[in-house]
Every structure is written in C-alpha cells, then in structure tokens.
Amino acid sequence: MPSRVLSASEKGSRISVCGRRWRGMSPSARPLGHRRDFRMRRWVCCSLIGLALLGHAAQAQPTHPGVPVLIYHQIVTDGTPPGETVIPLSRFAEQMRYLHEQGYRTLSLGEFAAYLRGRTTVPARSVVLTLDDGWQSGLNAVPVLEAYGMRASFWIIVDRGIGGPYLEWSDIDALDRHPLFEVESHTLSHPWDRQDNLVTWVDGRVPGRTWHDALAELTGSRRRLETRLGRSVRFLAWPCGWYNDRLIRLARWAGYTTLLTAEPGFNSPGDDLRRIKRLFVDGACGMDEFVRTLTEGRYVVCQTAGRPSIGHLPYD
Known part of the structure; x- marks a missing residue:
C-alpha cells in the first residue's frame, strides 16, 4: 500500500x-x-x-548536487557572432540577472576550495564564475557583475596574453585589487593546437618539446603573476581543459594546489581539487539552455561553427 x-x-x-x-x-x-x-x-x-x-x-529538503563552475571568454558588444567562447554582453547580463533573481551566490575561489575540502558549507544555490584567457572584452562584464555584487575570476595568459585584444597589466592590477574579482594563472602562452600543446609535449609527440617545456609554462606564469601582484598564486586553469596525470604532477611541482579543467559536472565536498569540473556557457544558447547548463551540470552545445571543447585530452 x-x-x-x-x-x-x-x-x-x-x-x-x-x-x-x-x-x-x-x-x-x-x-x-x-x-x-x-x-x-x-x-x-x-x-x-x-x-x-x-x-x-x-x-x-532541497537538493544540492554540488557547485557549478561556469566558463566564459569574450563578452562582446561589437556584433561578433556568438559561440563557444563568445557571448554578447546583453545575453551575459540576462544570465547574471537570472542568477541574482534566483538567489544564487557567487563564491570566491578560496570559499570554493574550502567547500571542496569540507571545511565550510555553502548555500544550495552557489556558483563560481570564471573568465578565461584575459580578453580585453572581459571588462564589459565588470559593471554587470558589480551591479549584482557577483564575484568572478580572470585567468591570464601571462606571456602572450598581455595587450592588444587582451588585458593590459594595468587592467590586471585593477581587477586583482577589486574586492569582487581575482586573477589566476592560465599558463604563459596557452598552447592550444591539437597537435602542439601541453599534453602532446609531455607525451613526447612534438619534436623538440618535452615535459621541461610544460613545466616552464606552469612555473613561469605563476612566478610572473606573483611578482606582479605581490601575492601567492595557487590556482591554474588548463588551456582548452586539456591535461593528463603527468601534467597534474608537474602542476603540483610548480606550486599549484587547485587545477581547473573543462570536464562537465558539479563539484562537491571530497572531490579532487586537481580535477575541478567546469561548464562552458555557449554564447549561441538562449536562456533555456543556460538554465539547463546550470542545473543539469552539462555542456549544452548550441554553436555550429567549431568543435565543442569536451574532454580532457586533445586526441580524437
């Protein structure tokens, strides 16, 4: 019965x-x-x-599957077609308004790491916002984030990602001093070619490249950021989300404690801080797809111009 x-x-x-x-x-x-x-x-x-x-x-009792970490790149106002790494400012603002109205709280990286270590609790509706590559257009997001009091982190390509379409050092300094924002490492040069990247280097698939070059990418970016910002840098986001166990060991050797991937899913206490899951926010998607990304913990693909960045290896 x-x-x-x-x-x-x-x-x-x-x-x-x-x-x-x-x-x-x-x-x-x-x-x-x-x-x-x-x-x-x-x-x-x-x-x-x-x-x-x-x-x-x-x-x-409310369900609490874990904390989603959202990936953004370019926040544009110039009509650039939206896609995996490009989202119009108006759509980004709509998404932030939704988070605000639904009672989501944005976590700092420190709060997030403490939550994963089981040292603190967070509201059931918590989220982490990350903006990869340090694009100059990322500054378009700042007034929106400030309006809602939302935290976000900016991930900098320390060598090749300064100036031009990327942030100037003065911008990076200002963001790191801002109470809502943080700056962390995205390697020195962001090697992103499927045949020529950190994974293929440590796997010995690129002539003239070895694990020493991968280690230089990791240690160099951390040290330069620490020198510039005057504080420790312990978070790293893998370029394109590509990594393997060898790179994890190198990253720990280079001084990083928390490593962000592009593998989809939620993050919960006890999860491995060396394999933080993140969710691409496809700029070609509407609000329904954004809500699905947020609540289902998976990358909803709407763009058709390129190959979705899913998985942790560059190999087919």
Missing part, C-alpha cells in the same frame, strides 16, 4: 486511539492481555506517525 503523510486531524485521531482504547472500561470488562495489546498498539501507531513525519521532512 502506498504511504502518505498524515493530516493533523488524522495524527490526533490515531494518537487518541493509541492512548484511549480501553479508557472508561471497568477492569473486569477489559480482556486478558489488554495491557500488552495496548502497549503494542501504541508503539505501532506512534512509530507510523514518526515515520510519516520523517518522510515529510525529507521531502522538504
């Missing part, structure tokens, strides 16, 4: 039956064993009520 939650009147009536079945009867009229029968019936009735109340409380 399917179970159901008792109404208040039903609870009261069952309690009265449990406690008053033999009340008002003379001792001689009560059947033999009535005390044992009474105690058993009272135990069964009260147990049923307790189980019903526990079931109702369990139904009221």
